[in-house]
Amino acid sequence: xxxxKVLNNNVLIAEHPxxxxxxxxxxxxxxxxxxxxxxxxxxxxxxxxxxxxGEQQQYKQLLNYVDESFIGLMNECIERIERRxxxxxxxxxxxxxxxxxxxxxxxxxxxxxxxxxxxTETELAYPKEYAVALEIVEWLNGQLNLAIPEGEIGFITxxxxxxxxxxxxxxxxxxxxxxxxxxxxxxxYLKISIDRSDVNYLRLIRHFHAxxxxxxxxxxxxxxxxxLAKVLQTEYPVCYNLAWKLIKIMQQKLHKSVPxxxxxxxxxxxxxxxxx
Numbered sequence: 001x002x003x004x005k006v007l008n009n010n011v012l013i014a015e016h017p018x019x020x021x022x023x024x025x026x027x028x029x030x031x032x033x034x035x036x037x038x039x040x041x042x043x044x045x046x047x048x049x050x051x052x053x054g055e056q057q058q059y060k061q062l063l064n065y066v067d068e069s070f071i072g073l074m075n076e077c078i079e080r081i082e083r084r085x086x087x088x089x090x091x092x093x094x095x096x097x098x099x100x101x102x103x104x105x106x107x108x109x110x111x112x113x114x115x116x117x118x119x120t121e122t123e124l125a126y127p128k129e130y131a132v133a134l135e136i137v138e139w140l141n142g143q144l145n146l147a148i149p150e151g152e153i154g155f156i157t158x159x160x161x162x163x164x165x166x167x168x169x170x171x172x173x174x175x176x177x178x179x180x181x182x183x184x185x186x187x188x189y190l191k192i193s194i195d196r197s198d199v200n201y202l203r204l205i206r207h208f209h210a211x212x213x214x215x216x217x218x219x220x221x222x223x224x225x226x227x228l229a230k231v232l233q234t235e236y237p238v239c240y241n242l243a244w245k246l247i248k249i250m251q252q253k254l255h256k257s258v259p260x261x262x263x264x265x266x267x268x269x270x271x272x273x274x275x276x
Contacts, residue, residue, distance in 0.1 A: 003037045006030040007063045010072055014039055019049045023059065023094075025075050046075055048091045058095045066102050073143060074098040077136055081160055084132045093163035100159065104152055105144060116151030118176045120196045121183070123154065124205040125176065126161045133157040178253050179208045182246050189242045190274050200272040207269055215256050223261040232267045239270035 001014040004021065012030040016022040026045035033039065041047060050056045063071065074097065082089055107114060116122075123130045133156035137148045158176065162169040183205075187194055194201050214220045233240045243266035247258045 001039050001041065003033050003035055003039050005035060006033050007060065008068045008071070010068050011063060012039070014047075016049075019051075021056065022047050022049050025071070027072070046079065048094060050091055050094070052092070055092055055095050058099075062095060062099055062102075066098060070102060070105075071098065073140075074101065077101075077140070080136065080139070081132055081163075084135070085128075085164060087164065089160075089163035090166045092169075093159060096162070096169055097156070097159045100155060101140075104148070104155070105146065108146055108148060114149050114151050116154040118180050119151055119154040121176055121179050121205055122157050124202055125179075125209045126157050129157045129160040129164065130154075133160060174253070175209070175212050178212065178250070179205060181253075182208065182249055185246065185249065186242065186270065186273065189245065190238070190270070192274065194273060198273075200269070204269045204273065207265060211258075211262060211265075212250070212254065215250065215254055215258055218256075220259045223259065225261040225264040229260070229264050232264060236267055236271050239274060240267045242270055243267045 001016050001022070001024075003012055004015050005013045007013065007023075007030065009031045010027055010029060011023065011025050012033060014022055014024055024039065024041070024044040024047045026043060029039070029043050029045075050059055074094075078089065078093060078097065081093075104114060130153065133153045136156055137153050140146065141148055158169060158172050161167075162172050165172075183194065186192075229240075240263065243263045246266055247262055250258050250262075
């Protein structure tokens with residue numbers, strides 16, 4: 001490969017015969033290099049392709065304000081995540097997670113608090129990603145001599161899930177916020193304060209995530225639950241009406257229809273919660 005541009009001592013852009021532009025990272029790989037010179041892939045600790053032009057530009061801009069040592073730390077961080085999941089992550093994580101954590105660390109060093117209102121819902125929705133994010137935070141604490149707050153684990157979890165599933169981070173965030181909004185509606189409608197550690201709450205959150213995923217991907221199977229629906233409507237009218245209220249919120253936010261059978265499952269979940 002030929003060097004196209006040196007971004008810093010540890011990162012350069014090279015021209016690849018198959019992938020066009022690739023980004024090579026490695027200790028000292030860019031030191032003393034000039035455009036047009038040859039570079040071999042074995043000199044690099046890592047190389048990745050940012051096929052999207054916008055992401056390429058964002059990564060280059062990132063290197064204008066993020067110091068080289070932090071870039072190196074983030075590359076190792078991403079490698080750790082890939083080893084844990086035994087997959088190659090979508091490469092947008094190089095931009096998204098690096099940018100996010102750089103500013104998060106700056107805020108922590110300035111003594112600013114980081115709050116995450118969706119932490120519990122995030123952990124319940126993505127337990128494997130959350131476990132790895134927790135490991136990453138513990139590792140970063142040691143590397144940076146910091147105490148990264150618990151809320152940050154949730155944000156890292158979403159970045160990991162986004163890169164694993166090739167879904168846009170904003171979409172992942174919207175789903176988490178939708179669930180949080182529906183939980184607030186439930187508490188207000190039933191006039192209860194839900195115990196976030198209650199097993200029935202955990203089941204409800206997992207059901208919400210599974211339901212949203214089915215609606216988004218169109219994987220709902222036709223079910224006839226009319227008889228059970230009528231029974232539940234008679235036995236638990238408050239929870240049944242609330243279930244339909246939640247279905248309408250989902251339809252409005254997801255811009256897709258939600259099957260009628262969802263009212264049955266939600267009513268059962270809500271009835272268990274209402275016993276609190």
